[in-house]
Amino acid sequence: MDQLTQSLEREGRSRSEFLSKGLAFLARPSTARWAAIPLRLIVGCGFMEHGFAKLSRGPEAFAAILHTMGVPAPHLMAWLTILTELIGGLAVLLGALVPLVSLPMGAVLLVAMLTVHLPYGFSSIKLLSVTEGRAQFGPPGYELDLLYLACLAALVIGGPGPMAIDHYLRKKWKQLL
Helix, strand or coil: CCHHHHHHHHHCCCHHHHHHHHCHHHHCHHHHHHHHHHHHHHHHHHHHHHHHHHHHHCHHHHHHHHHHCCCCCHHHHHHHHHHHHHHHHHHHHHCCCHHHHHHHHHHHHHHHHHHHHHHHCCCCCCEEEEECCEEEECCCCCHHHHHHHHHHHHHHHHCCCCCCHHHHHHHHHHHHC
16 A cells, blocks of 8 residues: 555545546636637647648648549649638737638638548548558548637637737727717
8 A cells, every 4th residue: 555545545535536636627617718728729730730841841732633523623722721721820810700600610621521531431541451571551531620620719718818819919909989
């Protein structure tokens, strides 16, 4: 029996009671409000990474993919997608206008999910084989799209959390009125 368990038994408390009370600080409103920070980081950086990848390969390459899929106005849609990913990702990362930018970001996710990822099923990881000590993966399913949508929904419903530009914008807006 370890020292913590012995000490708790002397006080008439169980280890699970200690852990539940010890972790209770995570549920406090003062602590829980920080939950938005990791969501903003992963969603913002993830979207920006996807936008930079499309931009670095050239918008024409992405437009060609969209054209092959039968998307109308593929060049326009390529640029709109890239800008949505870059600008929307940055806005979420900074906590700026999150409810507003979440709409086009959600639309990009839904279109990608329904047109690209849905035929490959749910899982985003499909191990095909292991050759020369390296894993070979197949096309991803729609799991990641749903995770991003859930994160965006959580940020819209719960707010952008601390250190968000939205708080600064709200103060400035109140001063103008």
